[in-house]
Amino acid sequence: MKITQEILREFYSKHFSVAPLIKIIGLKNFERREFGFELIMDDEERFTRNISFKTPSNLVEYLSTVAPKSAYVGAIYDPPPQPSVSIIKLRWLGRELVFDLDLTDYDDVRTCGKGKEHVCPRCWRIAQDAILFVIETLEEDFGFEKIVCLFSGRRGFHVWVLDNIAKEFDEITREAIVSYIAPEDPVRTPLPLRWKKRAMKIFGKRFVNPTFQHILPYLPRLDKRVTIDINRLMRMPGSVHGATGRIVTIVKDPQEFYVDDAPHVKEILGLD
């Protein structure tokens, strides 16, 4: 069953909670935060961004009115973004350090035989292990303390680093961090011993006698552009993924989380 605009409108007007978003982006500078939406207008989809809201209530009101197919949140700007002005003309004030990991990027190591473009418990384990590696590396090698993991709504995870220092990182710093976590050529790059140990602990479980060569295909495959681009929009925590109907959900323990654990908009509305 298709996720219609009526379904989305009912969800956003009666059941949407802004709490997960506020938990992640906070209230400070809320009015300077950029938002973007995929709108359904006269049966056509249109993308709009450079939008800001004075208060979370204004955002909720907007969501219930337009019932977007997808909702996104971006960086903080001065002055607050407005549709008539491109964000590149505004002063960029910061944004969290974010990572995007999608099972689609692991199609060559899926072994369940069901092909691509699906999620099953066996394939999902690949994403679960890779995101655990990302989080442990951020904590242990970089010392970040405020890390939030989200189910992206379809086949992957997003990680948000909320530490204040990370919000100020420029693109060069972000690129260095994402390249460290997802080395393009880990055989040649000299890697710290603790990094190799962590990789063996997490990915080595797949093999009887694991070698580093065995685990290479399971290392994090991150969409680097998402991390590097400081103006990038991310799916809004608590919003509906318009294609799947699942809610973009904060995940406490990725090792215990399966995609079906994320609430579905139809369950919430009692439509199934």
Ligand SMILES: [Zn+2]
């Ligand atoms: Zn599978």
